[in-house]
Amino acid sequence: MYFVIVAVICVLITVFNLFLLLGVTKRLRDQSKQLAHLMSNAPMPESMIAVGSRPGVFSARTVDGEQVTEAMFTSGGLVGFFSPTCPACAEWLPRFVDSAAALPGGRGEALAVVVAETAAEGADLVADLRGVAMVVVEQAGGPLVTNFEVKGYPAVGRFSADGVLVSNEPPTALAVPAVA
Incomplete structure (x- = not known):
């Protein structure tokens, strides 16, 4: 009898954990898409002097x-x-x-x-x-x-x-x- 109760509780915890894992996975995918969208729209910083300018004296x-x-x-x-x-x-x-x-x-x-x-x-x-x-x-x-x-x-x-x-x-x- 106790074995059945322990088994049922373990199954319930496993199913609950599975639902949590699926929820976290979905949220991470959504955040990845949002981040990719933000990065594609963000201007990249220039790595050196601006176009149209000249270097300083060196x-x-x-x-x-x-x-x-x-x-x-x-x-x-x-x-x-x-x-x-x-x-x-x-x-x-x-x-x-x-x-x-x-x-x-x-x-x-x-x-x-x-x-x-x-x-x-x-x-x-x-x-x-x-x-x-x-x-x-x-x-x-x-x-x-x-x-x-x-x-x-x-x-x-x-x-x-x-x-x-x-x-x-x-x-x-x-x-x-x-x-x-």
């Missing part, structure tokens, strides 16, 4: 000893900021390399900034970028990061022939123009 040395300043962008070009601790940077790096390699002025029109605590930490990125861009290694808060107002990585920008930033979104900034 001067830096590349890993090859070349001097770079803001004047390098007065005839157009490409800039990219990458961090060795950034998973998205690994995804965008090959696209940056392809886009920089397609620039008519060669590596002189592309600047890649590796933001790392030490040069050794960013050595792999430097090796990947060195052939297609002038590469500067600096710490977070360095002159390039500051003057380009970098807020996240990767930050990529394309400049027009008059030195104005025309794109700061990786997909459009790294679009390789079709050869006619």
Whole structure:
């Protein structure tokens, strides 16, 4: 007799628990949909200076000893900021390399900034970028990061022939123009 009562109570608790679980699952799905809707409508923050502006005044040395300043962008070009601790940077790096390699002025029109605590930490990125861009290694808060107002990585920008930033979104900034 006691066994039947205990079994019935266990079954009732199990059924009650099942209804609670189904309710929580439904609520989580609803919240996921709401969050996805909010995220799709929210503007993404810009990762660097705004389109239509120019970088601030800066001067830096590349890993090859070349001097770079803001004047390098007065005839157009490409800039990219990458961090060795950034998973998205690994995804965008090959696209940056392809886009920089397609620039008519060669590596002189592309600047890649590796933001790392030490040069050794960013050595792999430097090796990947060195052939297609002038590469500067600096710490977070360095002159390039500051003057380009970098807020996240990767930050990529394309400049027009008059030195104005025309794109700061990786997909459009790294679009390789079709050869006619």
